[in-house]
Amino acid sequence: MEKSEKLLEVHHLRKDYGNGPVLKDISLDVHKGEVLVLIGPSGCGKSTFLRCLNGLESIQAGEILLDGHVISGEKTKWSEVRQKIGMVFQSYELFPHMTVLDNILLGPTKVQKRKRPEAIEEAEKLLERVGLLDKKDVYPRQLSGGQKQRVAIVRALIMKPEIMLFDEVTAALDPEMVREVLDVMLELARGGSTMVIVTHEMQFARAVADQVVFLDGGEIVEMNAPEEFFGCPKTDRAQKFLNTFTFEKEDEKAE
Amino acid sequence: MGKYAHLYVDAAKLTLLLGVAGILISLIIGLVCALIQYYRAPVLKRIVSVYIELSRNTPLLVQLFFLYFGLPKIGIMISSEGCAVIGLSFLGGSYMAEAFRSGLEAIEKSQMESGLAIGLTHAQVMRHVIFPQALSISVPVLCANVIFLIKETSVFSAVALADLMYVAKDLIGLYYQTDEALLMLVIAYLILLLPISFVAAWLERRLRYAGFGN
Amino acid sequence: MQDLGIRVLFMGNNFIRLLGGLWITIKISLISVVLSIVLGILLGLLMTLKNPVTKAVTKVYLEFIRIMPQLVLLFLVYFGATKAFGIQLSGQVSAVIVFTLWGTAEMGDLVRGALISIPKHQYESGAALGLESSQIYRYIIIPQTLRRLIPLAINLTTRMIKTTSLIVLIGVVEVLKIAQQIIEANRYTVPDSALWIYGAVFFLYFLACWPISLLASKLEKKWKN
Known part of the structure; x- marks a missing residue:
């Protein structure tokens, strides 16, 4: 795909908790409308990387730019930046004391100070889109994992973010619920949303990605188009990683 | 029997008044201490833990005597x-602090993150996400x-307050009205404690946010 | 003036007398705790029975004891027993009776809580290993129950010691009473002795309770997982 303007730029990012770097010198760009999929073994730093992008983790070196503005500085107003960067977590993190609708409305009404009726209208539209309009008045605990995650996606979407971060959003789900969440994400991708996705679902990664980034040991080992990456990866480490994965899948089938 | 009832009514009023004052101050002390512990404020955190240990490991009666x-x-x-209210607040503050602290600590850190991620400020997340959940816990x-604190007020007679115990002791000592007095x-x-106990049970059921937290 | 005040603590055998008073408090607490643990375990077991009569009786007992201030209970036994049964109970005996009644209620509730908190599958997985019922209790249920119970029982001890301070109000000569006596005896020579003596009593209580509290929270943390 022909490169549109850069939405998010990361230059030489280093993350260190004080006992050796977790992320060493990461640089990459995300263009408008692009879907970037991060894969790699557990502990490779992919989730940490995602959390650095919206300031949930501080970084020790390098810089992050959104729309050409540095957002990794000391004076960053994160609450403004985070309205432009939506994030969905592995463990949903809905607010258990609020109904589905109130969960979704918290951001628009408290952060963006939008009028409640207008926000409700949009929330209902989005809920309809993910097939959960009938659940708007229930509490999170009354939902299945897949439903919770779709609500969490709506909660992020209603802020009209420029880019969405997905942190292993299907990892905590029962297998039969994975699909409903991935379908929502696929639809978003087709609608032109800019997304950075951390996932273990290889087939999904292949289907949704414009660009696959393989992280291992805190660095980018390979960055490639999905057909090439999954077809014939350039590096041994990527090949090895993909092999393990297939083996695990075979194993599952054998069960 | 009714002869002395007004003495008990007055005493109960006094107990309730001082008790409520002490409890309100305890809640404030408790909340402040819990926040200091929650944010691990340096130095202050130390002071709070010394206070909590002193308060929890000494009897109210001895605090009042001092x-x-x-x-x-x-x-x-x-x-x-003044002594009664200060003593009760000193005692209650640490108990309330522990209650608030355990509530705050029960909320996963990720709830804060997910609030921040939709652009809420730290204070907004505390107000709309963390506090309501912590409180219900x-x-x-x-x-x-x-x-517990209302019960503890029963030692107020030791600092010359005409509370319920004081009246009872008077009636026993002066008039030998033991049965009636007791x-x-x-x-x-x-009459003082049963309604509170019922309200507490009702609140506990209600505040579980439609079963949230089980 | 100030150093004069603190000196009163160490004049003659004042400090030893205070310690002696504290010992009376602690002695009464310990006797009550031991009795409470034994009776509390029985009460706890009784409360897990499905029998509606025992259920109702134990519930009324528990609720009444727990809602009444301990000082009221002390008055009831100390003054009431004399009147009702014509027996003159000493302050110390009244105290042991009251604190045992109270401790038994608290302990019984803890025991019941610990017993019902052991998940059913613990019994089942024991049975699945082929253990007999008595073996399941001995190796699986009782050790787990104890781990939940011991820290709470230790905590009950500090609560008991603190509560025992009340016995001065029914005339038992214990640490606060002795403090008063020392202050009285020195009221002309050391007029500010009250500050130091009551301060000392405060810290004596603290030193008696604090290590026990620490032990309880250590054990609780250690056995949590």
Whole structure:
């Protein structure tokens, strides 16, 4: 795909908790409308990387730019930046004391100070889109994992973010619920949303990605188009990683 | 029997008044201490933990004796009522702090992150996400503390306050009205404490946010 | 003036007398705790029975004891027993009776809580290993129950010691009473002794309770997982 303007730029990012770097010198760009999929073994730093992008983790070196503005500085107003960067977590993190609708409305009404009726209208539209309009008045605990995650996606979407971060959003789900969440994400991708996705679902990664980034040991080992990456990866480490994965899948089938 | 009822009514009013004042101050002290611990504020955190240990490991009666009989010797004169409220607050503050703290700590850190991720400020997340949940977890312990503190007011007679125990003791000592005095005493405390206990049980059920937290 | 005040603590055998008073408090607490643990375990077991009569009786007992201030209970036994049964109970005996009644209620509730908190599958997985019922209790249920119970029982001890301070109000000569006596005896020579003596009593209580509290929270943390 022909490169549109850069939405998010990361230059030489280093993350260190004080006992050796977790992320060493990461640089990459995300263009408008692009879907970037991060894969790699557990502990490779992919989730940490995602959390650095919206300031949930501080970084020790390098810089992050959104729309050409540095957002990794000391004076960053994160609450403004985070309205432009939506994030969905592995463990949903809905607010258990609020109904589905109130969960979704918290951001628009408290952060963006939008009028409640207008926000409700949009929330209902989005809920309809993910097939959960009938659940708007229930509490999170009354939902299945897949439903919770779709609500969490709506909660992020209603802020009209420029880019969405997905942190292993299907990892905590029962297998039969994975699909409903991935379908929502696929639809978003087709609608032109800019997304950075951390996932273990290889087939999904292949289907949704414009660009696959393989992280291992805190660095980018390979960055490639999905057909090439999954077809014939350039590096041994990527090949090895993909092999393990297939083996695990075979194993599952054998069960 | 009714002859002395008004004495008990007055005493109960006094108990309730001082008790409520002490409990309100305890709640404030408790909240402040819990926040200091939650944010691990340096130095202050130490002070709070010393206070909590001192408060939790000494009896209210001894605290009152020190306030009422000890402090005047270095020129600090506090009225009986003042001692009672200060003592109860000193005691209650640590219990309330533990209640709030356990509520706050029960909320996963990721709830804060998910609030921040939709652009809420730290203060907004505390207000809309963390506090409501923490409070609903704390409520049973807070209620138990309220009952505990009202019960503790029964030692106020030791600093010359005409509370329920004082009246009962008077009637026993002066008029040998033991049966009546004791019966009225029990009834008075039941009237004071049973409603609180029922409200506490009801609150506990209600505040669980439609079963959230189970 | 100030150093004069603190001196009263160490004049003659004042400090030893205070310690002696504290010992009376602690002695009464310990006797009550031991009795409470034994009776509390029985009460706890009784409360897990499905029998509606025992259920109702134990519930009323528990609720009444727990809602009444301990000082009221002390008055009831100390003054009431004399009147009702014509027996003159000493302050110390009244105290042991009251604190045992109270401790038994608290302990019983803890025991019941610990017993019902052991998940059913613990019994089942024991049975699945082929253990007999008595073996399941001995190796699986009782050790787990104890781990939940011991820290709470230790905590009950500090609560008991603190509550025992009340016995001065029914005339038992214990640490606060002795403090008063020392202050009285020195009221002309050391007028500010009250500050120091009551301060000392405060810290004596603290030193008696604090290590026990620490032990309880250590054990609780250690056995949590």
